[in-house]
Amino acid sequence: MPKTLEGQITPSYFVTKEAPARIYAMSRETKLIVVVRDPVTRAISDYTQTLSKKPDIPTFESLTFKNRTTGLIDTSWSAVQIGIYAKHLDNWLQFFPMRQILFVSGERLISDPAGELGRVQDFLGLKRIITDKHFYFNQTKGFPCLKKAEGSSKPHCLGKTKGRTHPNIHPEVVQRLRDFYRPFNMKFYQMTGHNFGWD
Numbered sequence: 580m581p582k583t584l585e586g587q588i589t590p591s592y593f594v595t596k597e598a599p600a601r602i603y604a605m606s607r608e609t610k611l612i613v614v615v616r617d618p619v620t621r622a623i624s625d626y627t628q629t630l631s632k633k634p635d636i637p638t639f640e641s642l643t644f645k646n647r648t649t650g651l652i653d654t655s656w657s658a659v660q661i662g663i664y665a666k667h668l669d670n671w672l673q674f675f676p677m678r679q680i681l682f683v684s685g686e687r688l689i690s691d692p693a694g695e696l697g698r699v700q701d702f703l704g705l706k707r708i709i710t711d712k713h714f715y716f717n718q719t720k721g722f723p724c725l726k727k728a729e730g731s732s733k734p735h736c737l738g739k740t741k742g743r744t745h746p747n748i749h750p751e752v753v754q755r756l757r758d759f760y761r762p763f764n765m766k767f768y769q770m771t772g773h774n775f776g777w778d
């Protein structure tokens with residue numbers, strides 16, 4: 580019988596302080612896959628998702644800053660906090676070696692899904708079964724879609740909650756966030772040995 584791999588997906592694992600110790604206690608051989616994207620876009624996407632559920636929340640700008648005049652960023656706001664990848668990774672590296680962690684680029688998952696999934700398959704020790712021929716780019720959605728969904732002859736695209744239009748954020752605020760994340764991004768590139776090109 581072929582060996583099977585079991586997996587579980589939860590976006591909050593990566594940023595949960597207790598998660599590495601708990602997973603390590605369960606199985607120290609576990610392979611970890613994390614999808615990361617530009618933390619600034621991630622924060623805006625996060626805010627957009629919350630806004631779609633709670634339209635009355637304050638503006639992105641007012642949540643970003645502790646003090647708008649000094650430009651002091653509120654790092655306790657989860658949309659900001661989650662994007663400090665180097666800090667979260669540090670926590671995982673107390674338990675797991677880098678070779679057991681794969682970071683998938685969210686940007687490349689859109690521009691080159693087969694390439695990125697090639698890395699995932701290699702990391703999991705699987706044959707490269709998913710390739711370019713499984714995808715087509717849907718211009719309307721702005722995302723790649725599967726030519727055929729599993730067990731079906733029909734295409735499959737991501738659901739309508741993906742690719743929500745992000746609100747326009749003042750360029751000054753975006754720039755301030757870019758400056759804030761830069762040192763953490765550099766540290767993250769160093770730790771992973773991979774330049775994600777977010778600057």
Ligand SMILES: Nc1ncnc2c1ncn2[C@@H]1O[C@H](COP(=O)(O)OS(=O)(=O)O)[C@@H](OP(=O)(O)O)[C@H]1O
Nearest residue numbers: 590623624625627628685688689737740741742743
């Ligand atoms: N497969 C794949 N490839 C590329 N990008 C993807 C993919 N799946 C989800 N996304 C984008 O991730 C953002 C958060 O998605 P979700 O709404 O699914 O978030 S959550 O997992 O429910 O928290 C959201 O980003 P934005 O659309 O830019 O806001 C999703 O579009």
